Amino acid sequence: MRDRGPIFVGLFLFVALFTFPVWRGAIARTVARQPELTLPAGQKDCVLPAEQMRKTHMQLLIQWREEKVRDGITTYTAYDGKKYSVSLTGTCLKCHGDQPGEAQLNSASLSRSPKFCDTCHQYSGVSTPYCFDCHVNLKPTANTMQASGTSVAQPEAKQSPVAGSPPIHPVLAKGGDMPLAARSAR
């Protein structure tokens, strides 16, 4: 055991060098760079408080998806009593989408996930969401909504799908109990 001295000195040096990044950061009191999120302008509330949104947005997205597609529930009542339409493009991307207009409607950038999602997902090494393989990454504006509304053949005859709440169409008014017969399906 005459080599004890050099062994321990070597070990100490090894550990010190190995943990260099950690203790250097601690001494210099640096903080890891946080992702820079661009919050939507002109909108203060989300459907959940920011803290909860950070933790549970994936559960909320799944809840919205299941309820809308399978149970036909189209409105979500937020924690503060506000009602939101259950729609990824229509509600989430209204604030968090990044395509501003109809100019890029056909471009491949529609399939990229929005910067707002990507910033944190990349930072934390979580795979990029593939929602936008189908859902359109577009910030809807009044113009785009109207330009790509569904009334094609006779746009002048029908009300715009976004302008206010359209009256029930006569065909459907006669049709009996409506909109959410879907709910009784399960």
Next chain:
Amino acid sequence: MKITRKEFLQILGVGAAAAGCGKAVTALASASGEGKEAAPQAGQTRWGMAVDFLKCRADESCKDCLVACKRAHNVPTIPDRAHEVKWLWEEQFEKVFPFQQNDYTRTAYAGHPLSLLCNHCADPACTRVCPTKATWKRGDGVVMMDWHRCIGCRYCMAACPYGARSFNWVDPRPYIAQINPDFPTRTKGVVEKCNFCEERLAKGEPPACVENCKEKALVFGNLNDPNSEIRKVLRTRYAIQRLPEVGTGPSVYYLI
């Protein structure tokens, strides 16, 4: 071993009770819903459509319903027919109803296009075979699809006797002329079909094809309501269904 008459009767009684219990258990199990989805009930909506072939025949250049459907749902126009995606599409009358004509009526019908769509059957074959319940029948008669859940196995396409389902062999986005941001596109590897514009029904609007038909050749309404427009039309006109003999109970009627 000797059994007295009393013991014999006791054994008989216990046996009968056991058999009764077994019956009750199986009856309860089948009543609790496995495999039974959305049986039509009185007072419930069942959406249906009637396509007036005579009106469509009068102006064959009119493609308003097809255009409106494609626009509303981001349906791609893929030139390769093997990859075609169909929601609302056209087919010649004699191919749709090969037995609905004879020597002298043939000229009246043959060669004229007819609009076809998912029949939203009362007893759909496609929903039975789906292994993931990505397609199912809603209480209001719409045969829905959940593209999130579709694994692209194409069993439903094999089961559908009407060819109303299409598989996305390629990414459809490059083939969509103008993307409608109000409705998602689909992705490569899922099956899709007409959804009776359920997103519009939820808002109280009729399907896009019905709304955009200037000639009012498409009549949409509640088949369970005897006073609805569609029931009135079906009372007064001769209507046929596609393949009624296969027993799926189509909700789409053709007035000829």
